Amino acid sequence: MHRVVLLWVSLLTGDVHEYSRPLDAKKIEQATLDAESYGEKKQVKREDDGLHITLAPGEAETGWKTPQTLKFGGNFTITANFVVRKLPKPAQDDGTAVGLAIATQNVDQPDATLVRLVETTGANVYRSIGKAGNAQGPQGMQMQMQMQMMAMQGMGMPQPGGKPPKLPRQTFPAKGEAFRLELKREGSTVRYHVLDGESGSGRYLGQIELGAGDIAGVKLFAVNRNGAEGLDIVLRDLTVRADRINGLGTEVRTVFGEIFHGEPTALEGGKLIVGGPPPVAPPATPPTTPGPKAAATPGEAKPAGAASPPATEAAKPDQAKAEKETGGSPVKENATEKAKDTDAKDKPKEDTKDKPKEDTKDKPKEDTKDKPKEDTKDKPKEDAKDKPKEDTKDKPKEDAKDKPKDANAKEAPKPTPPPKVEPKARVPLDEVEGIAFEKALTLSGRVLGQPNLDFTRPGLEAPKDGAVAKSDTKTDDVLAPPPGTVTPAKIPKVEPKPNGICDLHLTLANLRTAAIKQVTINAQTDKGPAAWRLDTSDSRDWPLVVRRAGTETWADLFLEPPAGDLNGKDLTVNITYADGQNANATIKSDKRSDPKLAVDPTAPAPSLDARVYLTGDEQLFGKFEGLGEDSLRLQTPWGDRLTVPLARVIGIYMGLPEHKESAESFAKRLRTRGTEDLLLARSKDDEIVAIPGIAEGTKEDKLLFHFQEKTRSLPLKQVEGLVLAARPEPERPDGLRPTFSMAGGIVVSGLWKTLEAKTWKIETAWGQSLDLPAAEVRSVRFQGGQMTYLSDLEPSRVDETPFFTRRSPWRKDVNLAGAPLKVDGITYEHGLAVHSRSALTYDLNGEYTTFEAVVGFDDDAKKLGRVDCRVFADGKEIYANPDLRADAPPVKLSLPVAKAKQLKLLIDFGPDQDTGDRVIWANARLFRKPPPTKTEVAAKTAPADAAKPGSPEPQNTKTPTPTNTTTKPGSGK
Template sequence: MHRVVLLWVSLLTGDVHDYSRPLDAKKLDQTTLDAESYGEKKQIKREDDGLHVTLAPGEAETGWKTPQALKFGGDFTITANFVIRKLPKPAQEDGVAVGLAIATQNVDQPDATLVRLIETTGTSVYRSIQKANSAQGQQAMQMQMQMMAMQGMGMPQPGGKPVKPPRPTFPAKGETFQLELRREGSTVRYHVLDSESGSPRYLGQLELGATDIAGVKLFAVNRNGAEGLDVILRDVTIRAERVNGLGTTVRTVFGEIIHGEPTALEDGKLVVGGPPPKAPPTTPTTPDSKAAKPGAASPAKENSATPKPADAASPAPTETAKPEPAKTEKETGAKETAVTKTKEDADSKDKGSEKAKDANTKEDSKDKPKDADLKEDPNAKPKDADTKKDSTEKSKDADTKKDGKDKPKDADTKKDGAEKSKDAESKEDGKEKPKDAREKPKDASAKADGKEKPKDAKPTPPPKVEPKARVPLDEVEGIAFEKALTLSGRVLGQPNLDFTMPGVEKAKDGAAKPVAKTDDVLAPPPGTVAAAKIPKLEPKPNGICDLHLTLANLRTAAIKQVTINAQTDKGPTAWRLDTSDSNDWPLVVRRAGTETWADLFLEPPAGDLNGKDLTVNITYSDGQSANATIKSDKRSDPKLAVDPKAPAPSLDARVYLTGDEQLFGKFEGLGEDSLRLLTPWGDRLTVPLARVTGIYMGLPEHKESSESFAKRLRTRGTEDLLLARSKDDEVVAIPGIAEGTAEDKLLFHFQDKTRSLSLKQVEGLILAARPEPDRSDGLHSTFSMAGGIVISGLWKTLEAKTWKIETAWGESLDLPAAEVRSVRFRGGQMTYLSDLEPSRVEETPFFGRRSPWRKDVNLAGTPLKMDGITYEHGLAVHSRSALTYDLTGGYTTFEAIVGFDESAKKLGRVDCRVFADDKEIYANPDLRADAPPVKLSLSVANAKQLKLVVDFGPDQDTGDRVIWANARLFRKPPPSSGTPAKAASPQPTKPGSPEPKTTNTTAKPGSTQ
């Protein structure tokens, strides 16, 4: 098994946007190195410590670059580790160096560079280099010359050397060191960590702007050193607000990253890479719960009733691997040489080449069927092989073959009997092909050595594609897909709905046309035709069932215009949202706010749309646009009448579930203990109300904002809360009990009486707080999908187009694979504390105002951030707090990074401790905000409880906003990942000055973070 590993990080993992490349031989394969290295590639070798680079004086710059597809932006931190074995003294400045460089365009002309080099005096120093700017350089030169003139120093003479600019350097020490570039806003700061000090040193800064970074490189250069250069490039790590170009990534709980698509679930393992997903079974096993309500069409199910095999979607290229032709080409060339030599013995050298050309010309003009013969099925191969065993049999076989296929042989009739057999053999192998046929040699030549295939031999199959990795599911932390959202849609048919009608028909030829009165004053100039003014046609019901389309992956912006065009057997038809100044038919859009899903209703055209393409164009209010082509697989009937007795259409609804999960779809009703929902891809769900926290109805114009609704969800009470729209378009919150729905009305018990309210007046419903259902202790996956849908369950099957899961309440759900954005696994070998609920919470404020603890956000509700690094998972607390967790999963190790939120402004000081079953396993009585965070890796084997305590420090509670970042528990000990994580200390005021001596932890120079 070949595993491609791009990332190995420890506590800085999670879903933080990062990219890390260990450069040692175990983590970097030779193929990847060949693609990403540059310069003197023979002088760069993979070793256990990293990439070993040796350069003789004068050899080209050599090193490693990030892949071209990789781009990152926002605030970032880049660290690279090096080891110097020999850095020779140069003959000139900057002649020998090793360093780190970044660029917004071409990394060969970097915008910022930090190097370690040897001066001509033999001193080892660090130097930062900014990309030269001609305009700034000229301006600086002019100012410098003016200053010199003012000080009486005179002006440089024409042709003289320019004044040497200042060249700031900083002392370097030790063989192992770490270079760091960190951007906050538009400013990039240089840091270095070596044996000179125990913490990073600030070496200056530059203004780079907020442009995305297109490339990073680690390099070594030896332009004029006194001897060879010898260095080790150990690794590079990038952490940024956004990283693009990595494709699909699978992350393990131990920080390992595999780049590739998940292709199968086999024996409890996730297969990454390899062959595409297998085809679904011929007879789908659709659960009875999805089958059907009479008359209820499930479009996604109709499409998947006879699923198309995955192999058919992307067939294996069985004809691409043909090893025989390459071999034949070499052998054919050898035989053609033998033919030429035979002719030279019979004729003169001058005439021999002409005769060969004439023979080839005759073959082109007379033996055209030969091309077809060259592509024949290799049934004739045994004959050719037999002819090579005996010259007499060969002549007979050749003649027989010519009688059947290649009768005219002018070149053979010119030869005598003694040479005929020999020439026949030569012609079979090479002469009878035109010169350009050498690119496609016959298989017969490959049989000269007796290696021919039997008649019934099958084509050689393509080489088997091996998976990149097979990872146990309980060791997978998550899967992230880098997918661009593209507009998509499907035709759902003609439901019993009527919103629109046809457009105004054009006047027929010969019909009397109204006489238009023109105003000579307002008339356009000659040659200009006045544009026709056609008033907007408002859609109205006409008694015919509309054609129903659904769109997915819309942008979260208002829609300004929609146009649809289709060609049927009875001519073209066009529909439009705003029909002003057009003869297009009006269409209707039903969309809840700026949801990523929408329904479109069109009047069916005169011709059937089954099998026809509909071209959809969307224009948004911000000027951006999108388009898609939808092939209809449903018949359309322009005479299908609406049934007035049919129930009213369903409204869209976003359903909020326990565990921060969400569903979206058509609200089909509310029962005594369950909710019915039709998902956008066609699954019908019956969700227990015990798992529902709220329902946000998808009205075209909301009076209750999504922010207000989310706030109400966080403060659920002991009663249901109905958010109803009054006659004055105001939202009224009514406490009571939701009893269910009847047709298009909600039944709600309020003030000892059951009342009914039209669903069109319901903004939302907050369900009373109930005890959350017990979560399964086993492994389960959380799928985040387009449109904000988040759903958990057991991952059952992985197919090309659908992934089957079993929900927490036991229903089967077919997720469209194209809509999945990420998958996160819980209940495996690692568990985040933020996924668990503490069994006991103790919070004691210093002055009486309590700041409640929060998970996965800081105390203000914004992302967790320490020293420029953002964490998706963690706990935020304020002194004094004590959180106790029951350990029922058989955990062995607790890991976290504990430090202060950036909002603490370096002011906090706390007493921080960790207990396992009341036994103290970590203590820091003075954890400080002005020092780096601390990496913890503590044994909790056999412990029943874990307790995290943050107590008041010497400065009372000022700035005591502590973060337990990536706090998590492992069932088996994680692999060692080096020394404690290191974060930057406070920024010094003077470049080159050491960081403050106060530290919470130490790190060895150059250690992997």
């Protein structure tokens, strides 16, 4: 089983992602090792502490590489742990080494390398190497330039016949068997660090300019070109933490830090099946068969097409015996024996050539006409004379010969069935933290038909055959074209306008969140080609209309129906965005189009798009179908119709083509809801007017709103949004609650009922069934299982005391300024941001056993903060750091809270008053049962980042020593 275990930093949709590979025998299969190792593969052994490599002098470079599909970019940190058991003295420079290398293209030609090696003097050192063996960073290049200048000035010139002076090598001393190498990029600069027995913290070894390109590969390797004896080292693990990581496929993460790469394929007994046979779609309605062929034994399902009249009593024993031996049906076996007997007399050679044809053509006739008579007359005689011999001796052989149609078939091996695909993992649902799908968003769409809508018209007709378009000639000699040059006739732009014909309606999905500059559509109809475009300047394409709310990922397109029918035809759609990027899709129409279908003015107005904001940070998007006294009606983009209780709705943002109320402004209004509903209406002057009152519902295409003791109506096309009054939120259901994030920003939670190939069925919090299209699901996050983030809970008590008069209220999942949580260069999706003095108390009710967090300072604090940090369980202090500093690494906590009723997190003023006291409890979470022992020990014994050179050791934590680096990957960083 291919597993990846890590203490991961970012959850699903966070800004930083992590890939961690333990290389011990329990975490990497031999087949995986064979695919990812290189060089002297027989010298690479899987052991309990990692990959053990032994190399004799002169053997090829050997090591392990990341999978070819893995790519990562942006800012990154790469760490690798090694153990040197024997690194022999070489005969020449760089003769023996072990190290880490990265490349933007081919990892065999690395762009940056950090190695530990032995000099010819016997000294153990570290050396950084740039691309193609260049000197190490700016310092090495400067030293090389100085040596060249000295040579040019006659200083240090070699004597006649002597060798040129050897340039000095910049190296750093190495100590201890166990060590950690680190490459860290910020912007375009890669910095080298190392942690070993030389010091208790990481050391800075220089830097190079790498650029901002993505990294295509990483390798851990060992070299023994000319050592005095064999080399013996262990590769323990590799961790990559980057802004983006691609190529790993779907990730299923557990609350205990395990990652399984594979698609979820089933839900069985409260467990999520990862990998294995893909889910199958529900069976279609079984086909019905004609009367005579539908006969079957009572209570037995009959295979389609395998029915015939019952055989005679004399034939039944033989039929049962033949069925038992061959696994076939008795009717088919009788037909086969009949054919064999007749062929054996007159056509022995045709038995192997023509028999299959006779079986398929003549069998039905024999079954319905001749078979019963032959069974009753001929069979007894055959049974008396030939049948015993055939049954005991010849029949099995004839079966074996006749089926392959080859006399030597008995020597050929039987075809082996394909191996059964076993699942990669069966994970209890309450231990799943989340599922992240690595899906490329591709433009898609469908034809909805011809609704009662009219926005556009046909374009200009092409010139008739023989007609000559007038050129744009001018009498001005300066502007006139030279002789022989004809200026093309200008085609005026055609603006869309209603013409009384129902437009063809298309919908597009998975648009980028960018403005659209141009849309073109081409199709071949029954009466010739047709083309439409958004901007028809200098084109005879017909004008189309795009209806899109801001930069939503969904849009509606309206086209004038062409003269020919589009049913069964392909429409090629091309999108050009304002930033220059393009997208395209091919949509097959399954609807008829009618160029003469007139608009019915008496029909009701069409539905508008709307984004509906729900409690619990959930969102829905679709066609707004109405507002009732206590519910809202919405049709999802994939066709489900929902009736959502208003008790769960906090706001409705209408999908108008042009918004005056920005999405950011509307989001602020949602956070400050009052005691009345708030209507955001567009005035005649195109200004937003906020009207407090009571939303009473909708009637046809109007909103009924009670304002100043009177119910008034307003057309929905003038409604920008509606913020519902604040009210007590409904209680969240107990137990496991998966939340599904969909394409287009849809976020909805519910009980996961079924998992099928195309549809996932869930039951919403209000009890309605919802069919989610599996292809649109981007991620799934589980709450209420074995782990709970503190940011998913509400504190039972908040005590905040400013040092002066200005108070900075605590916030969850963002920093105090509303930006992403960032500690020591790492971005976290979940956590709490506080300012001194702050005390947050949470009711645990004895449901949890362990509290974990990374506590440190917001990067915006500029290394100025100093606070008193403490944690209490039922009033008992379980952690204390009276001088937590912003200029020190953050601290990773793993504290016991078993049976505790309350948890209190205290950040008090430090020695420097409250300057820079912006503290983040990153990844603050509670476990119902203790994490696995190895994970817990690693979390308790390792600081959050031990690679900061020269930084003091954080209090109440233990820095990993160079002789014992068995901590969990990434936990000692």
